[in-house]
Amino acid sequence: MKVMLKARGLLRVVQDGTDDEQEDQMAMEAILKGVSPEYVTTLGSKDSAKEAWTSLEAIRVGSDRVKKAKVQQLRREFKTIAFRDGEAVEDFALRLTSLVSQLGTLGEVIKEETVVAKYLRVVPSRYAHVAITIETMLDLDALSIEDVTGRLKAVEDRVEAPTAQGEGPKG
Known part of the structure; x- marks a missing residue:
């Protein structure tokens, strides 16, 4: 997703925010295209691409923790x-x-x-x-x-x- 935003010159929009409505909507579109369907409604309801990006980062941190816990569980299963x-x-x-x-x-x-x-x-x-x-x-x-x-x-x-x-x- 970062690559897509970078390629479109929109990474700064999601990181810093913008007053340009068209840039913001283009960034929002890129974000929504890059996430699983279950996140589209939640992220799409945000007021700006920056808010959606911040929310997505929070989701990712949580999912990374879940992923690490799952890896630990599977490692234990493999060991035993x-x-x-x-x-x-x-x-x-x-x-x-x-x-x-x-x-x-x-x-x-x-x-x-x-x-x-x-x-x-x-x-x-x-x-x-x-x-x-x-x-x-x-x-x-x-x-x-x-x-x-x-x-x-x-x-x-x-x-x-x-x-x-x-x-x-x-x-």
Whole structure:
């Protein structure tokens, strides 16, 4: 939004105010074009572009605080994430990637190798041997979450598949 106002020579209008009605309306239009629809009514009711800008700054400070709190909450979730009892590999992978994606959307990017390492640390004990094999035989920096999920899913499917005689897995 600042770039749009600067390009139109209107940044000073929102920062300092102006007596020129046309400049003020052009600045107000630029502000309203740059905000989410839910803010248009609130900001559009202000008497000047400067008032709208000041209000928008106050909103942004509040939303920045909310964003920081959300990032902290998601970081805690990432730190403590674990498989739930009986949770399928694909379901856990979806929860993990969703969490990482939410963090990324909020500007907190977690490297894929960090996510893969976390994934392998929290697998249920029935997959521990697979996790150890992956860690010792493969380059973790080159693995994706999808790679790990595929390998664990193959083991999950094999363990759950009935034997040739139609019997269930022995455990």
